[in-house]
Amino acid sequence: MESTNDEIRELSLLEQIESDPNVNQSTLATQLGVAVGTVNWHLKRLIAKGAVKVSRAERKKLRYIITPEGLALRARLAVDYVERSFSVYRRTRQRVKDHVVKIRHAGFDRVRIVGSGDVADICKLTCLEQGISVVTDKSVPALVLDGYKIRLEGLE
Numbered sequence: 019m020e021s022t023n024d025e026i027r028e029l030s031l032l033e034q035i036e037s038d039p040n041v042n043q044s045t046l047a048t049q050l051g052v053a054v055g056t057v058n059w060h061l062k063r064l065i066a067k068g069a070v071k072v073s074r075a076e077r078k079k080l081r082y083i084i085t086p087e088g089l090a091l092r093a094r095l096a097v098d099y100v101e102r103s104f105s106v107y108r109r110t111r112q113r114v115k116d117h118v119v120k121i122r123h124a125g126f127d128r129v130r131i132v133g134s135g136d137v138a139d140i141c142k143l144t145c146l147e148q149g150i151s152v153v154t155d156k157s158v159p160a161l162v163l164d165g166y167k168i169r170l171e172g173l174e
Contacts, residue, residue: 133163
């Protein structure tokens with residue numbers, strides 16, 4: 019089984035190649051935020067899978083062509099990515115709802131969120147949807163974010 023990062027990179031490579039078959043590995047590396055060697059490794063894997071073909075456009079210039087197998091792979095990777103994203107979203111919302119029950123049970127109707135990013139946004143929306151105000155007051159319980167983990171603090 020491929021790692022999620024590998025799948026995301028392969029999806030990104032396939033999308034980039036589809037939009038510009040003349041793109042070079044250096045440009046792909048910059049767009050993905052990885053080393054050229056990483057792009058080369060992924061391209062070799064995609065070629066071995068039959069997802070991409072390479073032809074020589076000029077003496078030193080290569081042209082990448084997505085095969086029908088590559089289009090099918092891109093579609094599957096995109097669906098997998100969306101499904102994983104929604105799964106993370108649903109699990110995060112459920113964790114926050116579970117914490118909201120504890121917050122309410124302790125007599126609070128406000129919470130502080132410690133952290134930022136997409137998970138923090140999901141926490142804020144879920145709290146507001148559940149009637150819990152999000153504040154910066156340090157005297158209320160806090161949802162502390164550590165990556166995708168959410169712990170509740172301040173209910174001693």
